[in-house]
Each structure stands twice: as C-alpha cells, then as structure tokens.
Amino acid sequence: MRHHVLAAAILSTFSSAYAADDTTLQTVEVRADKPAGSDTSVTVQNDRANNRTLGDMLEQVSGVQSSAFGPNAGAPVIRSLSGSRVQILEDGQSIMGMNAISGDINIPFDPLFARSATVSKSSDSVRYGGNAIGGSVNVDSGILSRKMEDKDHELELVLRKGYNDADAQGLRLNFNNSKNFSTNIQLSFQSIDHYKIPGNSKASVCNTGLFPATGGINSFIADSCQKEARIQQMYNKSSQPYIEQFIRDNPDWADGDFSFYTNNPTSVWQRKTYVNPANPAYVPGTPRTVENRINRDVTPDYHGTLGNSYSNNAHFGVGTTYFFNQGYVGVSLDSKESKYGVPGFSMENKSFGANYDEGLPVGVKIRQDKYALEGKLLSPVAYVDSAELRVSRLNNTSGETIGPTNANEYAFDTTQAELLLAQQRAGALSGVVGVSHRARDVTGSGPQLYLPDVGTTSNALFIRQNLDFDWASFDAGFRHEKVEHEIEASGFKTSRNAANTKLADRKFSLNSYNLGAAFELGKLWGAKLRYGSSERAPDINELYASNRHYSIMTQEEGNQNLKAERARNIELSVLFGLGGFKLTGTAYQMKYDNFLYLGHSGLQTANRLPLKYxxxxxxxxxxxxxxxxxxxSLGSYGKLNVSAFADLVKNKADNPDRLRTQNDGEYLPNMPTNRYGANLAWEHSGWKARLSSTYYDKQKYLGKSVSNEVPLDAYNMVNFQVSRAIDSPYARVTGLEVFISGSNLLNDDARPNNSPLKYIAPLPGRAFQVGLTMKL
Structure with a gap:
C-alpha cells in the first residue's frame, strides 16, 4: 500500500489545484499552441544531480525507460525498443558501439556537464538511418560553442559527495575574445566503491519459483538467477517395515540403499531363511522415493550490499569554435573512460557440483576517443539558406574481464560525415537535403570472442520538406541507404551449434519515408498525425554472432541469411491547452515485418547457457x-509546476509458429512495464525544489525462455532535489549553488522488468548526494 501513497498524494494535489485554477481563468482569452511538427520529440535538460547513466537521465520521459543492466549501465529503452533500433548520438554524430550489441556495455556519458538530450520517440530512420527505426537520442555535450558566450570567461567548479551515490568532481572552463574565438574545456570524475540495497541481491522468486507446484524446474528462473537446480529421486528409508538381514551381513551384494530394506519379515537367500528385524524408521504409507531438490547459488546472494558494483568514470573534452560573418567552424577532442563491475553476475558457469566460491567477478573497461569537426555556413550559394557539415572519428574500445584477465575486447573504429543543405524558404515551404557516410571497423581479441572482425559501410541520401501554415503544418521525408557488411580475416571460429557454416558478406538496400501533419483545432485543441515506413539492416551480432555471450547469459548464434526489418508506424497525438494547463495523449502502433529477436532453441549447451538463435x-x-x-503562479511564494504521466507498451508476435509459442511465448521477456508518474517543481528567490514519484506496475505481458517468465513485485521510485543559489561576498564568484538530492526514498526493492539482471541485481537502495557548484 505504501507504494501508492506519495503518487496518490501528488496526483490529488494536481487534481484539486487544477479544479481551483479552472474557476479563475474564465475571463482570460487563451488558445492552444499550434503543434510545431508531427514527430514526438522531447528535450530533457541535465538538471538532475543523481543521473548515473543516459538511461537514468531520460527515464522520467513518458515511453522511455532505462535498460538498467545493473546501476552502472543504462541505455534508453524507447517504447520497448533499444540496442541497434535506437540511435544514440552526441552533437549530431552517432556514438553507438558495443553498447548497442552487449547490454552490460554502458553508453559513454558525462552526467555532470552534458547540457541536454533530445529524444525522438517516433521512428527517426529518415534522419538517422535504420538504426533509428525505434527512435533516437541526441546528447548536447556542451563542448562546442555554437554562438558567442555572454561573458569573455567563466570557470564552473562542481563538487559532489554521495551516500550510496557517486562522489563527483569537475570543472568547465570557457574563455573567448568576445569576437570570433571561443574555447571550452571540460574535466570530470565520478566514482563509487559499491551500492547498498534494501535486502538480498537475488529476488525471492529465485527460491520460491525455482520448483513450481506443477513439478520440475523453472529453467527460466534457474538461468536468470544463476542457480544450480536439480531434482534427485532418493530412496525413502522409512517406506519399508523391515531391514534385509542378509544384505546387512553381506553389504557387497547391495545395489543401493533400497537393497537393505524389505516388506517381508523373513527372506530366503541361498536356501537359508533369514529373520528380518523391524525397521525402527518405518512410517506406514510413506512413498518409496522422495525428491531431493538441489538449490545452490552459482553466484553469491548478497545481503545489504550489491557485490561488484564499483564504478569509476573520467572525462576530458576540449573544443574551439571560430565565428565569422556567415557562420562558424569548430573542432573538438573528447575522451571518456569507464571501469565498473557487473553486479551479481558470473562469466564462469562452472559444472554442476563445482566450488562456486572460486568464481571471479566480471568487470567492464571502456575507452572512447572522439575527434570532431563541425561547421555552419549561412547563404553559401543561391537558394540555399545554410550548409552544415559534421565530420568525426570515433575510437571506442570495450572489454569484459574475468577477475584481472581479459575475456574479450572489441574495438569500434568509426569514421562518419554528414552534409546538410537547408533550402531557402519559399512561402510556406522549407526543407533540408542531406548526404551521410559512415564506415565502421570492428576488431576483437581475447579468449571469449563471440563476434568476427567485420567492416561496415553505410551511405545515404535523404530529403525532408515542410509546409507551414497558420492553422496547420505538413511534413514528408525520404531516405535511401545502402549498408554493406564485409567479413575481415581473423582467427574467429564459429561454434558447432552455429547456423552459419562459412561467414559471408551481406549487402542491404533500404528505403524509409514518413508523412505527417499537425493541426490547430480551435483555440484549445491540437492534433498530430504521423505515418512512416522504415527499414533496418541486421547488425553484425544478428548476422554473425557465435559462441558464449555471457553478458546476455546466452550461447548466441547469428544467421547471415536474415532479411532487413521493416516497420510501418502510425501515431496520433491529441493536445489540449488552457492557460497554464497542458495535456497530451499519444497512441501508436508499429507493425514489423521480419522483426529480429533472439529465440530459444529449447536446449542448453554444456556450460548451462541457453542456446539461442x-x-x-x-x-x-x-x-x-x-x-x-x-x-x-504563487505570487510572492514563487511558481509551481505540477505534472503527471502514464505509459503502456505491448510488444507481441503476430501469428507466432509453434516453436516460438512453446519456447519464447507471444511476448518477449524483459519488456518494460506500464508506469504512472507525478512531479512537483517549485522555484522562488534562488530556491529550487523537485519531488517525483514513479510507480512501476507488476508486469502483465510475460514472455518465456522455455519456462515462463516470473513477474516481480511493483515498486515506487520516489526522488527529490533541493538547491539554493547563494549570493557570494566575493566579486569574482558570480554564481554559487548548493544542493541535496535523494533517490529511492522508500528504499524499495526495485527491479525493472526490462532489466536482464532483474532477478540478481536490484537498483540501489535509498541514496543521497550533496553538492556545490561555483562559477568564477
């Protein structure tokens, strides 16, 4: 019951406040804002102190949740889609690497100085290609100035101290000549030794759901909880009334415990009669055999502390922009490093009966270096309003370790370039034409490889056009893209279970388009309608993966004969505005042809990992x-904003075949659950306060991994943050702010249904962080 208390209180405040406000606005002329476009996009400012990952930063956006692969790795999950279906960008350039393929690899992200992130919840394939078939996230890093800064210099210092949250330090420096040069330098660090949790690291169903009442073993629970689960049929020594005297005198004749007992008071052996003594343990009516249920933890079940949950992050960035009359050109260097543990998880699936205490923890190491050039030129030629060029080189190396030893390491070296030409506006018509090129080389090393070395190139041409009238706007876009995967020479070998015999190159030709409209319906209402058809080429793991992929607890096998995905999307939004009140409702449907998923074969390999294709x-x-x-508006008491959201998504197979229904079910496991959230935000005289409550319901749409997925309890995440801007007595200090924040205030055992580690690693328990920001 306590899960609902705060959410209900805030929603009650929302309802009563709106009812009161409705009576005071009768004489005020209001009208709804005309929708700016047909897409569903949201920009989130990075003003929350307790963002650990990019997924954490965006999780209060309706329709967006975090993948929550432990507290140190969280990617945005948009309407149940993530990985290679959600394009992740920084300053307009893709930063997707191993994070799109392996869930334990975090997206390099600076929680201190990233300015904002823009989420497109609709398919964004026309703009960013097939990897945006499920949407996109574009992070503004703040490294480049795109307009001259207001002051000729500013130094921002950040200090944060956490209780069950990270310690952080950072500085951001801008200096410029107020005319044409502006340089930014960013440096930040975050670290934590471990996270505390409310109870045990493994969910209670890891024991209560392991042996179902219907009999047998729930292999889904056993695999997900990393359990050794077996059932042995043992002879019941209490089932027979007499002890076999001859066998007791001649134990070498026995075939097992059952040989020592009998139902007869006498027995004849070698023509001699033996009197059998009574069995003192005999219990009439008991069965001849009993089950011995073996339940052993392969990985530890921690209490109070989440084992192997340390994290260390470092970031350095520098960017310089030169401004001139017709635009600007900027260059930047950005380097991020991360080292963290994957909690409650082992990459060593030892054989039955092994000493599991000798298992070694899993760690992740990430190094990402990005070199970028960005420029904008106004009115370069006739009929062109502006030209934008972005070029970058991204070197991302991500590796998993078993204890101190490298298990695998993959280097993603990506070169990308994009040119955008915005046409001069002609009446109501405006638009942009673009070309893009991306070349990516993936090379791997280490004993636990599950991907070959592959080179991928993508070339695309796209166009978007807009018609903007006073009462409505219309938009359309089209993209043609070619994707080629080329196998490179390496020592990679597929497993004996592989669907692929000899790895081969693949080429895909993709077409995507969208049509949209936004209308103003009278003074109070508006509507958006959007239709799109998008295509995505299978990525290298879907085509070529083979061998043990421990981070997803699977023997993963790709299929190089897979076809491109195609999604046909329709989305309708209705908007209402009255004074300070805004309401938006969105319904959507995405119908996928050839939707790619990792299906269970019904078998396990020798290392007890499920075999999936x-x-x-x-x-x-x-x-x-x-x-x-x-x-x-509270007058002399400041201003208050009250908001609420709700979302629900279902991802269901259309007419699944018998094998899909039997092994995977109609719904895939680990789907996001429906949520209900409410927020209070208040500002007054340098004070800012925010209180939020998000209720994650118990999952109703369950999948299978041969055995049924077991739902976990609902939970409520309650967070707050209070900050105060202080006038400094020192002239050089132009800004001083202190804050305190808290997360999971109810100390709930929070296990997101979409987390692959939900059964063995809950989210951190109650946590606090205090901090100071100083500007000079």
Whole structure:
C-alpha cells in the first residue's frame, strides 16, 4: 500500500489545484499552441544531480525507460525498443558501439556537464538511418560553442559527495575574445566503491519459483538467477517395515540403499531363511522415493550490499569554435573512460557440483576517443539558406574481464560525415537535403570472442520538406541507404551449434519515408498525425554472432541469411491547452515485418547457457502515453509546476509458429512495464525544489525462455532535489549553488522488468548526494 501513497498524494494535489485554477481563468482569452511538427520529440535538460547513466537521465520521459543492466549501465529503452533500433548520438554524430550489441556495455556519458538530450520517440530512420527505426537520442555535450558566450570567461567548479551515490568532481572552463574565438574545456570524475540495497541481491522468486507446484524446474528462473537446480529421486528409508538381514551381513551384494530394506519379515537367500528385524524408521504409507531438490547459488546472494558494483568514470573534452560573418567552424577532442563491475553476475558457469566460491567477478573497461569537426555556413550559394557539415572519428574500445584477465575486447573504429543543405524558404515551404557516410571497423581479441572482425559501410541520401501554415503544418521525408557488411580475416571460429557454416558478406538496400501533419483545432485543441515506413539492416551480432555471450547469459548464434526489418508506424497525438494547463495523449502502433529477436532453441549447451538463435517473425508494438502539466503562479511564494504521466507498451508476435509459442511465448521477456508518474517543481528567490514519484506496475505481458517468465513485485521510485543559489561576498564568484538530492526514498526493492539482471541485481537502495557548484 505504501507504494501508492506519495503518487496518490501528488496526483490529488494536481487534481484539486487544477479544479481551483479552472474557476479563475474564465475571463482570460487563451488558445492552444499550434503543434510545431508531427514527430514526438522531447528535450530533457541535465538538471538532475543523481543521473548515473543516459538511461537514468531520460527515464522520467513518458515511453522511455532505462535498460538498467545493473546501476552502472543504462541505455534508453524507447517504447520497448533499444540496442541497434535506437540511435544514440552526441552533437549530431552517432556514438553507438558495443553498447548497442552487449547490454552490460554502458553508453559513454558525462552526467555532470552534458547540457541536454533530445529524444525522438517516433521512428527517426529518415534522419538517422535504420538504426533509428525505434527512435533516437541526441546528447548536447556542451563542448562546442555554437554562438558567442555572454561573458569573455567563466570557470564552473562542481563538487559532489554521495551516500550510496557517486562522489563527483569537475570543472568547465570557457574563455573567448568576445569576437570570433571561443574555447571550452571540460574535466570530470565520478566514482563509487559499491551500492547498498534494501535486502538480498537475488529476488525471492529465485527460491520460491525455482520448483513450481506443477513439478520440475523453472529453467527460466534457474538461468536468470544463476542457480544450480536439480531434482534427485532418493530412496525413502522409512517406506519399508523391515531391514534385509542378509544384505546387512553381506553389504557387497547391495545395489543401493533400497537393497537393505524389505516388506517381508523373513527372506530366503541361498536356501537359508533369514529373520528380518523391524525397521525402527518405518512410517506406514510413506512413498518409496522422495525428491531431493538441489538449490545452490552459482553466484553469491548478497545481503545489504550489491557485490561488484564499483564504478569509476573520467572525462576530458576540449573544443574551439571560430565565428565569422556567415557562420562558424569548430573542432573538438573528447575522451571518456569507464571501469565498473557487473553486479551479481558470473562469466564462469562452472559444472554442476563445482566450488562456486572460486568464481571471479566480471568487470567492464571502456575507452572512447572522439575527434570532431563541425561547421555552419549561412547563404553559401543561391537558394540555399545554410550548409552544415559534421565530420568525426570515433575510437571506442570495450572489454569484459574475468577477475584481472581479459575475456574479450572489441574495438569500434568509426569514421562518419554528414552534409546538410537547408533550402531557402519559399512561402510556406522549407526543407533540408542531406548526404551521410559512415564506415565502421570492428576488431576483437581475447579468449571469449563471440563476434568476427567485420567492416561496415553505410551511405545515404535523404530529403525532408515542410509546409507551414497558420492553422496547420505538413511534413514528408525520404531516405535511401545502402549498408554493406564485409567479413575481415581473423582467427574467429564459429561454434558447432552455429547456423552459419562459412561467414559471408551481406549487402542491404533500404528505403524509409514518413508523412505527417499537425493541426490547430480551435483555440484549445491540437492534433498530430504521423505515418512512416522504415527499414533496418541486421547488425553484425544478428548476422554473425557465435559462441558464449555471457553478458546476455546466452550461447548466441547469428544467421547471415536474415532479411532487413521493416516497420510501418502510425501515431496520433491529441493536445489540449488552457492557460497554464497542458495535456497530451499519444497512441501508436508499429507493425514489423521480419522483426529480429533472439529465440530459444529449447536446449542448453554444456556450460548451462541457453542456446539461442537470431530469428524473425512479424510483430506488433503498440501503446499509449499521457502527459499533463499545470503551471501556477504563487505570487510572492514563487511558481509551481505540477505534472503527471502514464505509459503502456505491448510488444507481441503476430501469428507466432509453434516453436516460438512453446519456447519464447507471444511476448518477449524483459519488456518494460506500464508506469504512472507525478512531479512537483517549485522555484522562488534562488530556491529550487523537485519531488517525483514513479510507480512501476507488476508486469502483465510475460514472455518465456522455455519456462515462463516470473513477474516481480511493483515498486515506487520516489526522488527529490533541493538547491539554493547563494549570493557570494566575493566579486569574482558570480554564481554559487548548493544542493541535496535523494533517490529511492522508500528504499524499495526495485527491479525493472526490462532489466536482464532483474532477478540478481536490484537498483540501489535509498541514496543521497550533496553538492556545490561555483562559477568564477
């Protein structure tokens, strides 16, 4: 019951406040804002102190959750889609690497100085290619100035101290000549030794759900909880009334415990009669055999502390921009490093009966270096309003370790370039034409390889056009893209279970388009309608993976004969505005042809990992999102904003075949659950306060991994943050702010249903962070 208390209180405040406000606005002329476009996009400012990952930063956006692969790795999950279906960008350039393929690899992200992130919840394939078939996230790093800064110099210092949260330090420096040069330098560090949790690291169902009442073993629970689970049939020594005297005198004749007992008071052996004594342990009516249920933890079940949950992050960036009359050109260097543990998880699946205490923890090491050039030129030629060029080189190396030893390491070396030409506006018509090129080389090393070395190139041409009238706007876009995967020479070998015999190159030709409209419906209402058709080429893991992929607890096998995915999306949003009140409701449906998923074969390999193959089936993703907010002016007490949201998504196979239904179910496991959230935000005279409550419901749409997925309890995440801007007595100090924040205030055992580690690694328990920001 306590899960609902704060959410209900905030929603009650929302309802009563709106009712009161409705009576005071009768004489005020208001009208709804005309929708700016047909896409569903949201920009989130990085003003929350307790963002650990990019997924954490965006998890209060309706329709977006974090993958939560432990507390140190969290990617945005948009309407149940993630990985290679959600394009992750920084300053307009893709930073997708191993994080799109292996869930324990975090997206390099600076939680201190990243300015904002823009989420497109609709398919964004026309703009960013097939890897945005499920949407995109574009992070503004703040490294480059795109306009001259207001002051000729500013130094920002950040200090944070955490209780069950990270310690952090950082500085950001800008200096410029107020005319044409501006340089930014960023340096930050975050670290924590371990996270505390409310109870045990393994969920209670790891024991209560391991042996179902219907009999046997729930292999889904055993695999997910990393358990050794077996059932042995043992002879029941209490089932027979007499002890076999001859066998007791001649134990070498026995075939097992059952040989020592009998139902007869006498027995004849070698023509001699033996009197059998009574069995003192005999219990009439008991069965001849009993089950011995073996339940052993392969990995530790921690209490109070989440084992192997340390994290260390470092970031250095520098960017310089030169401004001139017709635009700017900027160059930047950005380097991020991360080292962290994958909690409650082992990459050593030892044989039954082994000494599991000798298992070694899993660690992740990430190093990402990005070199970028960005420029914008206004009116370069006739009929062109502006030209934008972005070029970057991204070197991302991600590796998994078993104890101190490298298990595998993959280097993603990516070169990408994009040119955008915005046409001069002609009446209501405006638009952009673009070309893009991306070349990526993936090379691996180490004993636990599951991917070959592959080179991938992508070339695309796209166009987007907009018609903007007073009462409505219309948009359309088209993209043609060619993707080629080329196998490179390496020592990689596929497993004996592989679907591929000899690895081969693949080429894909993709076409994507979208049509949209946004209308103003009277003074109070608006509507958006969007339709899109998008295609995505299978990525290298879906085509070529083979061998043990421990981070997803699977013997993963790709299939190089897979087809491209195609999604046909339709989305409708209705908007209402009245004074300070805004309401948006969105319903959507995405129908996928050849939806790629990792399907269970029904078998396990010798290392007790489930054997899964990349397969395809038609799938429908549908759901809704509801967002509401009310702004209040409190006069001398400041201003208050009250908001609430709800979302629901279902990802269901269309007409699945018998094997899909039997092994994987209609719904895939680890789907996001429906949520209900509410927020209070208040500002006054340098004070800022925010209180939020998000209720994660118990999952109703469950998948299978041969055995049924077991739902976990609902939970409520309650967070707060309070900050105060202080006037400094020193002239050089232009800004001083202190804050305190708290997360998971109810100390709930929080296990997101979409987390692959939900059964063995909950989110951190109650946590606090205090901090100071100083500007000079």
């Amino acid at each position: 990349w397969k395809q089936t038609d799938t429908t993703v549908k759901g809704f999102e509801l967002d509401a907010s009310q702004a209040f």
